Amino acid sequence: MQTITADILKKVIHQRPQNSFKGTFGKVLIVGGNPNMGGAAIMAGSAAVHAGAGLVTIATARENLTAVHSVIPEAMFVDYHDAPQFISLIKGVDVIVLGPGLGNDPTAEKVIQTVFANVASNQTLIIDGSAITLVAQSAALKDAVPTNAHVIYTPHQMEWQRLSGIPISEQNNTHRNQQAQQSLNATVILKKHHSEIYFLNGEIRKLMVGGPAMATGGMGDTLTGILAAFIAQFDASFEDRIQAAVFTHSKIADELAEAKYVVLPTDIISHLQSFMKRNCG
Numbered sequence: 151m152q153t154i155t156a157d158i159l160k161k162v163i164h165q166r167p168q169n170s171f172k173g174t175f176g177k178v179l180i181v182g183g184n185p186n187m188g189g190a191a192i193m194a195g196s197a198a199v200h201a202g203a204g205l206v207t208i209a210t211a212r213e214n215l216t217a218v219h220s221v222i223p224e225a226m227f228v229d230y231h232d233a234p235q236f237i238s239l240i241k242g243v244d245v246i247v248l249g250p251g252l253g254n255d256p257t258a259e260k261v262i263q264t265v266f267a268n269v270a271s272n273q274t275l276i277i278d279g280s281a282i283t284l285v286a287q288s289a290a291l292k293d294a295v296p297t298n299a300h301v302i303y304t305p306h307q308m309e310w311q312r313l314s315g316i317p318i319s320e321q322n323n324t325h326r327n328q329q330a331q332q333s334l335n336a337t338v339i340l341k342k343h344h345s346e347i348y349f350l351n352g353e354i355r356k357l358m359v360g361g362p363a364m365a366t367g368g369m370g371d372t373l374t375g376i377l378a379a380f381i382a383q384f385d386a387s388f389e390d391r392i393q394a395a396v397f398t399h400s401k402i403a404d405e406l407a408e409a410k411y412v413v414l415p416t417d418i419i420s421h422l423q424s425f426m427k428r429n430c431g
């Protein structure tokens with residue numbers, strides 16, 4: 151299995167063309183954050199803004215409106231109960247992140263169904279957190295996962311156990327992980343110490359940066375926003391954009407961990423802009 155090396159950064163992150171505007175750098179929609187977990191959607195949205203997505207909207211519970219606007223004034227808000235507005239947004243973006251802090255109740259299920267029913271073939275759908283757990287638990291949702299879009303699952307080990315049926319103790323079996331990933335017809339980023347990425351073309355990549363300073367709630371939510379921004383704005387291959395995003399997330403954490411005992415998701419978010427500037431090709 152090949153490891154991801156630092157040269158992926160300059161391959162993917164490029165100087166911005168002079169003749170450009172916000173639309174050049176892609177539109178991202180974050181769908182998540184129930185009234186108890188608004189922070190997850192805010193971290194994902196904030197990461198997408200700071201990693202360079204041109205336009206970011208957060209579809210979340212109305213209770214989160216004030217927090218979203220005060221923490222990320224760059225992002226727009228939509229109430230995920232407002233079906234017409236929500237559906238029109240889903241249709242208008244390049245990348246959708248579905249799941250951070252969404253919760254496991256019937257509202258969450260309905261939100262997931264709405265996204266699945268309205269995603270188109272040129273879009274990328276990142277399925278994370280609660281959305282992975284709900285898809286794993288419901289045959290109806292599993293059947294409704296879009297087959298036309300680029301789908302990426304970002305499970306931690308327990309979420310991967312739920313989705314694939316492979317117990318955590320057996321997830322060191324790369325071949326078995328790959329079989330499960332291929333049967334999902336999607337890319338899988340299996341998050342752990344030394345995360346692994348399983349691509350549809352059969353390639354597998356291992357991440358050798360990142361460490362225990364990252365073990366804080368919200369760290370995976372933050373990764374989804376970075377992924378979305380990299381996929382939405384850069385021109386490199388799909389596989390390279392994903393590797394660059396995953397590398398960036400953990401490499402920033404390693405750099406910060408030289409001086410900090412624990413690295414917070416919001417620390418990573420606030421260092422994205424300078425890290426990308428330093429590592430742009």
Ligand SMILES: NC(=O)C1=CN([C@@H]2O[C@H](COP(=O)(O)OP(=O)(O)OC[C@H]3O[C@@H](n4cnc5c(N)ncnc54)[C@H](OP(=O)(O)O)[C@@H]3O)[C@@H](O)[C@H]2O)[C@@H](O)CC1
Pocket residue numbers: 186187188189190191249250251252253278279280281283306307308309318341342367368369370371
């Ligand atoms: N600020 C916010 O709004 C935040 C909102 N969040 C949102 O919460 C939602 C639920 O996500 P979740 O990951 O917190 O819970 P769940 O899916 O039940 O998994 C946890 C269970 O699995 C077990 N476990 C075993 N191995 C593991 C591993 N490698 N990595 C992780 N867990 C592992 C673990 O074992 P234990 O810790 O109990 O020993 C426990 O039994 C989701 O939508 C997410 O986005 C969070 O991001 C936090 C910040």
Ligand SMILES: Nc1ncnc2c1ncn2[C@@H]1O[C@H](COP(=O)(O)OP(=O)(O)O)[C@@H](O)[C@H]1O
Pocket residue numbers: 279305306341342343344345359360361362363364365366367368369370371372373
């Ligand atoms: N010990 C560790 N070594 C390397 N990376 C870690 C470690 N602990 C956590 N991480 C990283 O932090 C993120 C955790 O994701 P996740 O569990 O989904 O967080 P949350 O749902 O709380 O946002 C993953 O990217 C994972 O690889």
Ligand SMILES: [Mg+2]
Pocket residue numbers: 278279306370371
């Ligand atoms: Mg998570």
